[in-house]
Amino acid sequence: MHISTSPRRKTFRLVALLGALSVGLGTAAALIAGVSPARAAHFAGxxxxxxxVFMVPLTLLLLVLLFEVARFVRRGTLPAQSPARRVRSTDWSSGRARD
Known part of the structure; x- marks a missing residue:
């Protein structure tokens, strides 16, 4: 019996491979450029x-939020509203003591 790997698992492997490859290339580029911990600490100061370092992730988060809002607005109508849930009273929430 053959157990196949799901497409989701294959996609994760591809993303993991690309991420590891990009980290390796970034490390190699830093070593070739001569970046040392002392120079990096001076630059970070x-x-x-x-x-x-503070504004770039914040700006990216804002841009993603604007993209999602634009995608939702462009889709058109709002999703169908679900009917309101019926309020169910419980014995302990009425405030009256039962005998």
Missing amino acids: QPDTQVA
């Missing part, structure tokens, strides 16, 4: 770098 500069105010411009600290602002960039």
Whole structure:
């Protein structure tokens, strides 16, 4: 009996492989450029770098949020509203003591 791998698992493997490859290439580029921990620490101590480290992810998050809102608006109508849930009273929430 043959057990096949799901497409989702294959996609994850591809993403993991590409991520590992990009980390390896980034490390190799840093070594070739001569980046040492001391130089990186000096660079990270500069105010411009600290602002960039804070603002770049924040800006990316905002852009993704705007993209999702635009995608939702472009889709058109809102999803169908579900009927309101019936409120069910429970014995303990009425505030009256039972005998």
